[in-house]
Structures are given as C-alpha cells and as structure tokens.
Amino acid sequence: MTVHNPYLVGAPLADTKAPAGPIENRWTTRKFEARLVNPANKRKKTIIVVGTGLAGGSAAATLGEQGYRVIQFCFQDSPRRAHSIAAQGGINAAKNYRNDGDSVYRLFYDTVKGGDYRARESNVHRLAEISTQIIDQCVAQGVPFAREYGGLLDNRSFGGTQVSRTFYARGQTGQQLLLGAYQALMRQVGAGTVELHARHEMLDLIMVDGVARGVVVRDLVTGAIGSHTADAVVLATGGYANVYFLSTNAMGSNVTAAWRAHRHGAYFGNPCFTQIHPTCIPPSGDHQSKLTLMSESLRNDGRVWVPERAGDDRPPGDIPEHERDYFLERRYPAFGNLVPRDIASRAAKNVCDEGRGVGPGGLGVYLDFAEAMTRLGPDVVKAKYANLFTMYERITGENPYRVPMRIYPAVHYTMGGLWVDYDLQSTVPGLFVIGEANFSDHGANRLGASALMQGLADGYFVLPTTIGDYLARTSAGEVPATAIEEAENRVTATIDRLLSIRGDRTVDSFHRRLGHLMWEYCGMERTAEGLRKAAELVPALRAEFWSRVDVPGSGTDLNQSLERAGRVADFLELAELMVIDALHRAESAGGHFRAESQTADGEAERDDENFAYVAAWEWNGPDRPPILHPEALEFEYAHPSTRSYK
Amino acid sequence: MKFTLRIWRQRGPRDRGRLVDYPIEISPDASFLEMLDVLNERLAGAGDEPIAFDHDCREGICGMCSLVIDGTPHGPEQATTTCQLHMRKFADGRTITVEPWRAKAFPVVKDLVVDRSAFDRIIRAGGYITAPTGTAPEAHSIPVPKPDADLAFQAAECIGCGACVAACPNGSAMLFTAAKATHLGLLPQGAPERYSRAVGMIAAHDELGFGGCTNTGECTAACPKEIPQDVIGRLNKDLLRAARHHDPGA
Numbered sequence: 001m002t003v004h005n006p007y008l009v010g011a012p013l014a015d016t017k018a019p020a021g022p023i024e025n026r027w028t029t030r031k032f033e034a035r036l037v038n039p040a041n042k043r044k045k046t047i048i049v050v051g052t053g054l055a056g057g058s059a060a061a062t063l064g065e066q067g068y069r070v071i072q073f074c075f076q077d078s079p080r081r082a083h084s085i086a087a088q089g090g091i092n093a094a095k096n097y098r099n100d101g102d103s104v105y106r107l108f109y110d111t112v113k114g115g116d117y118r119a120r121e122s123n124v125h126r127l128a129e130i131s132t133q134i135i136d137q138c139v140a141q142g143v144p145f146a147r148e149y150g151g152l153l154d155n156r157s158f159g160g161t162q163v164s165r166t167f168y169a170r171g172q173t174g175q176q177l178l179l180g181a182y183q184a185l186m187r188q189v190g191a192g193t194v195e196l197h198a199r200h201e202m203l204d205l206i207m208v209d210g211v212a213r214g215v216v217v218r219d220l221v222t223g224a225i226g227s228h229t230a231d232a233v234v235l236a237t238g239g240y241a242n243v244y245f246l247s248t249n250a251m252g253s254n255v256t257a258a259w260r261a262h263r264h265g266a267y268f269g270n271p272c273f274t275q276i277h278p279t280c281i282p283p284s285g286d287h288q289s290k291l292t293l294m295s296e297s298l299r300n301d302g303r304v305w306v307p308e309r310a311g312d313d314r315p316p317g318d319i320p321e322h323e324r325d326y327f328l329e330r331r332y333p334a335f336g337n338l339v340p341r342d343i344a345s346r347a348a349k350n351v352c353d354e355g356r357g358v359g360p361g362g363l364g365v366y367l368d369f370a371e372a373m374t375r376l377g378p379d380v381v382k383a384k385y386a387n388l389f390t391m392y393e394r395i396t397g398e399n400p401y402r403v404p405m406r407i408y409p410a411v412h413y414t415m416g417g418l419w420v421d422y423d424l425q426s427t428v429p430g431l432f433v434i435g436e437a438n439f440s441d442h443g444a445n446r447l448g449a450s451a452l453m454q455g456l457a458d459g460y461f462v463l464p465t466t467i468g469d470y471l472a473r474t475s476a477g478e479v480p481a482t483a484i485e486e487a488e489n490r491v492t493a494t495i496d497r498l499l500s501i502r503g504d505r506t507v508d509s510f511h512r513r514l515g516h517l518m519w520e521y522c523g524m525e526r527t528a529e530g531l532r533k534a535a536e537l538v539p540a541l542r543a544e545f546w547s548r549v550d551v552p553g554s555g556t557d558l559n560q561s562l563e564r565a566g567r568v569a570d571f572l573e574l575a576e577l578m579v580i581d582a583l584h585r586a587e588s589a590g591g592h593f594r595a596e597s598q599t600a601d602g603e604a605e606r607d608d609e610n611f612a613y614v615a616a617w618e619w620n621g622p623d624r625p626p627i628l629h630p631e632a633l634e635f636e637y638a639h640p641s642t643r644s645y646k
Numbered sequence: 647m648k649f650t651l652r653i654w655r656q657r658g659p660r661d662r663g664r665l666v667d668y669p670i671e672i673s674p675d676a677s678f679l680e681m682l683d684v685l686n687e688r689l690a691g692a693g694d695e696p697i698a699f700d701h702d703c704r705e706g707i708c709g710m711c712s713l714v715i716d717g718t719p720h721g722p723e724q725a726t727t728t729c730q731l732h733m734r735k736f737a738d739g740r741t742i743t744v745e746p747w748r749a750k751a752f753p754v755v756k757d758l759v760v761d762r763s764a765f766d767r768i769i770r771a772g773g774y775i776t777a778p779t780g781t782a783p784e785a786h787s788i789p790v791p792k793p794d795a796d797l798a799f800q801a802a803e804c805i806g807c808g809a810c811v812a813a814c815p816n817g818s819a820m821l822f823t824a825a826k827a828t829h830l831g832l833l834p835q836g837a838p839e840r841y842s843r844a845v846g847m848i849a850a851h852d853e854l855g856f857g858g859c860t861n862t863g864e865c866t867a868a869c870p871k872e873i874p875q876d877v878i879g880r881l882n883k884d885l886l887r888a889a890r891h892h893d894p895g896a
Binding site for chain 2: 058061062065076077078079080081082083085086095097133135136137139140141142144145146147148149150151152153169170172174175176179182183184186187189190196198221250251252284285286287288289290292293390391394395397460461464506507508509550552553557558560561
C-alpha cells in the first residue's frame with residue numbers, strides 16, 4: 001500500500017430494504033411485507049447470537065420466545081457482565097409524558113440532526129417509533145425506573161435535546177435494562193430455547209458459498225476450539241473504542257468478531273466516527289488502564305467552567321465569580337451545558353489548549369455543583385447523583401460536594417461498525433449485526449441516552465422481525481465439513497502463530513502504543529498531515545507486533561494474554577482503516593473533526609456536497625488498499641442545516 | 647508506595663495452589679487492579695505467566711472483579727468493589743494477601759478466577775418476570791408507589807459479584823437470591839409469580855451447593871452495593887407463605 005493511494009473506490013451501495021412511501025409508514029409496511037416462519041418450522045431454525053449485552057441479550061430472549069433454537073456466546077463469565085451494564089444516564093423514548101412537545105417525529109429529527117446528517121432517515125424514524133414500546137417492555141419486566149410520587153415514571157433531559165424524554169434508574173440505567181434483558185434471557189435458557197456458552201469467544205465465521213453459516217469459538221477456560229453451525233448468525237458484540245487503549249469501555253470490549261466478519265466480506269461503515277464523551281474523570285498517571293465516565297446527566301445541574309485567565313492555578317473556591325468562564329453557557333446560550341457531546345468535548349479541549357485547563361497537566365475543566373447545592377439543596381443533589389459523586393470521590397480522592405469535579409473528554413462510543421441494510425443484515429448474507437456493533441442510526445455523533453435505545457430496539461423489535469423474513473426466504477442445507485475445517489484451521493493457525501513468536505515485547509505495550517498513536521492523530525481533532533503520518537506509523541506497528549510480541553503460556557487453558565493478543569492484532573488492522581476513513585472524509589462531521597474544515601468561529605464545517613454518504617469499506621487483504629463503497633444519504637424530512645446550538 | 651503482594655497461584659482446578667510473594671512499587675492513585683496490571687506486565691516482560699484474575703468494566707458495576715484481600719471480599723473499604731479500591735487506602739510498606747473467592751459453589755478456575763455460573767442458574771430458576779416481548783401494556787398503566795419503587799431499586803442494585811457468598815461462613819447465596827426476590831416481588835408486575843419465584847430460586851440455590859443462611863450478616867457487611875439484610879427476611883416470608891398457601895409446585 002502506498003500513502004499516495006490509500007484506498008480504491010468501488011461500486012456505490014444502495015440500501016433497498018426500506019420500503020418507499022411516507023416515513024412514518026415504512027416500518028409498518030416492512031413488518032407486514034416480511035415473510036413469516038410458521039411456529040413448527042421455527043424449531044428447526046438455529047440462530048447464533050454472539051454477545052449478551054442489551055442488543056444480544058434482548059435478541060436472544062425474543063428469538064427464544066418466538067420458538068427458534070438459539071445458541072449464544074459471551075466472553076465474560078456471565079451474560080450479565082456485558083458492558084451495557086455500565087451505561088449510567090438513561091434511555092430516550094418519545095412518550096411525551098412531560099407534555100413538553102415531544103413526539104416520535106421530534107425524536108427522529110433530533111437524532112438525525114444530532115448525528116450531523118450522516119445517518120439514514122428511515123432507520124432513525126423506526127428507532128424513534130420503537131422507543132415507546134421499549135419503555136413498556138422494560139417496565140413490564142420489572143425494570144425499576146425512577147418514579148414520581150404519584151407512581152408514574154419520571155424523566156430528565158440529556159445533551160442535545162430541549163425536551164425531557166430520558167427515562168432513568170438513578171445512575172444505573174444500563175445495569176437495570178441489561179438485567180431485564182438478562183432475566184428474560186435466563187428464562188429462555190431455563191425453557192431450553194437458548195443454549196448459552198459463557199467464557200467463549202468467537203474467532204471466526206464459517207462461510208458456505210459466501211453465506212454465513214456458523215462460528216468458530218474458543219472456550220476460554222480449556223482453550224478448546226469448537227464450531228457451531230446455524231441458519232443465520234447475529235453479531236451483537238459492541239463497539240471498538242478500546243482501539244484507543246484508554247477509553248470508557250470495559251477492558252474486554254473488542255472488535256474481533258466484527259473484524260473477522262469484515263475479513264469475510266462484511267463491509268465496515270464509517271469507522272472513523274468515534275464519540276468523545278465530555279464528562280470523564282481525567283487520567284492520573286501511567287498505570288491508567290481505562291477512563292471512567294461520569295454520566296452526562298450531571299450537566300443538567302453541574303455548570304462547566306475554567307478560569308478566565310490562562311495559568312490561573314488558584315484553588316477553584318478562591319476564583320471569584322467574575323474571573324470564571326462558563327464557556328458552554330457563554331458560547332451556546334440556547335443549550336448551555338447541555339450541548340451535544342461532540343460540541344462540549346471540543347469546547348473543553350479548546351479551553352485546555354488555551355492554557356486554561358485545571359488539574360494535573362492542565363487536562364481538565366470544572367463541573368461545579370455549587371449553584372445546584374444552593375438552588376436545590378444538598379439532599380436533592382444527593383438523591384439525584386449520589387452514586388456518581390461517590391464513584392468520583394473513590395477515584396480521585398476529592399469530595400465533589402465540596403470542590404468542583406474535574407472532567408476531561410475521553411473516547412467513549414463508536415458510531416461506526418459493520419454496515420447493515422434496513423433489515424440489519426450485513427453485506428454477508430445470513431450475517432446480521434445489531435446494537436453498537438453496526439454502523440446505523442447515530443450518524444457521526446450519538447445523542448446521550450440513545451445507545452440503550454438502539455440496542456434494545458434492534459434486539460427486541462427489529463431483528464426478530466427481519467431475521468424471520470430472511471429465514472423464511474432461505475433454506476440452508478448441510479454445512480460441509482470442509483467449511484468448518486477451513487474456519488477452524490484459520491483460527492488454530494492464528495493462535496499458533498501468536499504463541500510461537502516469543503518476541504521481546506508484551507501485548508499491552510503494543511496496545512498502549514497503538515492507543516497513543518490513535519489519540520494523537522485520529523482523536524478529538526484530526527488533520528490531513530497527522531492522519532498521513534498515522535497511515536505510516538500504524539502499519540509499521542502492526543509489522544512490529546507480528547515479529548516482536550511475546551505471548552506467555554499456552555493455548556490449552558485460561559490464557560488472558562493470548563486473548564488480548566488476538567484482540568490487539570485485530571485492533572491494529574482496524575486502526576489502519578479508521579485512519580484511512582478519517583483521511584478520506586475531508587469534512588468535519590459530529591465526532592470527526594477535521595481541523596482544515598471549520599468555520600471562522602471554530603465550529604465544525606460539514607460538506608454535504610461531497611460527503612453526504614456512508615463510507616462502507618470492503619476488505620481487500622492485509623496489505624492492500626481497502627475499497628470504498630459509498631451509500632448516498634437522502635434527506636427528505638430532516639433537511640440538512642448547519643447544526644447550531646447557540 | 648511499596649507493597650508485598652502475597653498472591654494465590656493455582657494452575658487449574660486440580661492444582662493444589664499456593665501463596666507466592668511479589669514485591670511491587672506503585673502510585674497511590676492506581677486502583678488495586680491497575681496494580682495487578684503493572685505486576686502482570688512485569689511478569690509477562692520476564693516471560694512468566696501473568697496472574698489470572700477476573701475484571702471487566704472497572705467502574706464497580708459489572709460485578710466481574712472479585713478477590714479476597716486480607717481476608718475480606720473486595721478489600722477493606724466499605725461498599726467498594728475491588729476495581730474501585732485505590733492503593734492510597736493502604737498503609738505504605740504492607741504485605742497484602744490476595745486470594746480467590748472460596749466457596750463450594752464457586753470452584754477455582756485458575757489463580758484468582760472462580761466459576762460463578764451458579765448465580766445464573768439461580769436466576770434461571772425464576773429470577774425474572776414472565777413478560778414476553780411485544781405484549782407489554784402502556785408503561786403508565788402500572789403505577790408503582792415511589793417508596794416501593796425505591797426499595798425495589800435498592801435490591802435491584804445487586805451486581806452479582808458473589809462477595810456475599812465469599813464472606814458467608816456457610817457459603818450461602820441467600821443475599822443474592824433474596825435481593826432478586828425482593829426487587830421483583832415488591833413491584834406489581836412481579837406479584838403474580840412472587841411465591842413460585844421464591845420457591846424456585848431457593849430450590850436451585852440449595853441444589854447448587856450453597857449453604858444455608860444463619861443470619862450472621864457477613865454478606866451485607868461485604869456487599870459492595872450495601873444490599874440490606876432485610877431482603878433475606880422478605881424472602882423467608884415469601885417462602886413461608888408459599889409453603890402455607892401457595893404454589894402446589896413448591
């Protein structure tokens with residue numbers, strides 16, 4: 001691959017599965033047109049679901065209820081550990097319980113706009129429609145959402161919206177939603193419709209004539225390589241933010257299943273769209289293994305500020321009001337502290353770049369509750385945010401009831417993922433991708449409280465309909481033994497190779513280095529120059545990995561170094577694609593901020609003329625330029641406008 | 647800061663296992679697990695096998711981290727998971743003993759990793775509300791009094807880490823089981839299956855080799871989410887009622 005020609009352009013992609021007609025009827029039409037599998041035949045159909053988070057857990061539970069035979073895998077010791085559990089803030093739904101003018105259409109509109117007009121209208125409208133059903137479903141399962149004294153559900157607002165449509169369970173909404181899905185899933189395991197394999201990692205797809213027909217998994221306890229075949233495979237494996245090493249993701253979150261599917265022909269959509277979350281606890285030293293997110297809901301009551309003057313190192317309490325810069329409220333009076341994540345993150349970075357950051361290394365801004373403590377009283381603040389405050393104190397040793405929190409942006413969520421059509425099917429027939437693992441719905445930026453909504457919409461409602469249509473239309477034959485053998489051989493060869501290098505560098509040292517490169521050159525702000533540099537450095541690091549990595553232990557028992565080595569190998573390949581995607585997209589959109597593409601006052605400048613498309617990338621071999629297949633985006637309803645929160 | 651870590655090493659379920667000492671120097675800002683990362687990085691760099699331990703979210707919520715630290719599950723700090731425990735909480739120069747959860751129902755897999763799948767089996771035996779997808783009524787049609795919702799929430803906070811079992815002299819999982827029974831039993835949606843749920847989960851609990859509850863209270867003391875001991879009383883009450891009036895399947 002030469003730097004002059006980092007990618008090729010292939011045929012455009014058309015997503016043909018969304019029905020035509022008025023947007024509010026499309027999902028209803030699709031559901032009606034979808035073919036059905038009769039109950040007696042459902043028992044004969046096997047579906048593999050990889051991942052047990054909100055998307056995978058809800059999908060497997062629902063498919064099991066419907067009568068399909070489901071085989072499910074997760075790499076954790078229990079499905080209840082999936083990283084969805086750590087989502088704090090809430091889940092959006094257009095219930096309009098607050099009578100503040102919310103509607104399905106407004107949620108749709110906010111989401112398309114929030115995503116900087118880089119998402120598909122049809123998908124987003126469907127998501128907004130289903131949002132109301134999700135709340136009903138979760139309440140019926142016993143998810144203990146916050147309640148008003150009258151017994152009805154409470155709401156709050158989140159970044160990027162002016163209505164109160166976020167349902168929450170203190171700061172543990174993800175946990176409670178996941179446990180709801182997990183319990184529904186365990187019910188199906190008990191009923192015998194779902195066969196669950198914990199501590200198993202998917203390492204390859206089994207392909208028959210270009211169709212996904214199963215997976216190869218490694219039992220992480222015994223090291224045994226095993227194969228499972230099915231009529232369809234569903235990936236619900238989450239996002240790839242751990243490519244940056246430091247992120248808010250769980251330590252085990254990885255791209256391996258999705259990446260290995262990509263190598264079999266599943267296109268990767270918009271890999272450069274990474275969300276930087278504005279309210280994380282700043283890093284404290286070299287030992288740092290991850291970053292901890294503080295719910296964005298804190299910005300409902302916390303005010304963000306830095307000292308007016310650069311280099312002002314007085315303690316926050318000694319800085320008088322008139323020497324503080326509440327920069328979000330100043331620059332974005334309409335949304336104030338509740339501007340969307342990309343805007344808040346970049347604004348924080350800018351003030352830190354000006355030398356006005358606070359805390360170690362000047363990498364932090366204050367999130368101050370002093371005003372809320374006066375206005376609401378400490379008891380109300382405590383009732384709303386106690387667990388977050390406690391968590392903050394544990395990590396930093398500072399008491400946020402007395403001194404302002406310090407926050408800094410961190411890599412959080414990935415809007416990119418495997419490309420899927422309206423039915424959530426990838427470019428590999430029989431391979432469906434749901435939740436954060438797919439690219440759809442959020443465009444270039446995800447609004448707060450929309451990740452949980454998408455995971456559950458896909459898992460409970462969309463996939464169970466669309467996969468039925470696929471299964472009704474296809475009749476899968478036997479999977480030839482040679483296909484299984486080939487897939488297993490690929491897996492074994494990779495493991496053997498990793499174990500045989502016996503170099504002089506640890507797996508983590510490569511991961512840290514990769515993360516550093518990506519944050520530096522493909523992080524919050526990207527330049528063509530930096531990206532071109534990364535396009536040389538990342539492949540060089542990958543080459544070094546394969547000659548110098550040392551993976552201790554063997555492949556025949558629990559070996560966490562080996563698990564990580566395989567994942568880092570995939571991150572190294574993905575990182576190259578992220579860099580190429582970021583380089584080719586010479587515009588700023590949402591989480592992708594190209595320094596060359598900004599307005600005079602420093603806001604992101606989108607280029608709808610040249611980039612109103614999804615970039616879907618085809619794998620073309622490890623050292624060959626990937627092939628770009630653009631999917632044009634059309635906006636019939638939410639007309640692209642400059643995204644202003646002023 | 648400098649510590650001596652005395653860590654349980656066990657190659658597999660059939661290995662006898664032993665404690666091994668490792669000196670370490672670490673920043674007071676590091677979490678306990680980050681300290682183990684640093685140690686593992688050193689071991690791996692020397693070509694030795696790193697110490698296996700379970701962890702994932704490192705935000706105190708997934709429940710995957712464990713470790714008995716100086717005899718206490720999740721270490722000395724109240725209401726804290728191991729991943730949220732920071733080295734500034736320890737006196738410099740100390741020797742710290744690190745062992746896996748020890749309970750019959752949680753067999754050791756390797757080093758500090760144990761198998762907690764028994765918890766999934768308890769949930770499987772009734773720890774849910776039967777609410778098939780797509781059949782739910784409008785959410786506001788089921789009002790829940792706020793005090794009930796708050797109590798249910800408190801019980802629902804259980805992260806399934808197993809510290810209660812590790813702390814219990816009987817190796818009982820009563821706090822875990824009762825937390826789920828309380829969470830679901832307090833809500834109107836969960837009422838129809840309240841008694842069969844209690845009976846089903848307890849049957850699984852006993853069958854899986856967890857010990858009986860003698861109300862010693864070690865579970866609550868070790869619980870990183872401070873699930874109160876009252877939940878056990880609630881579950882016992884449900885079991886009694888079930889035995890006297892309810893479910894013939896009991």
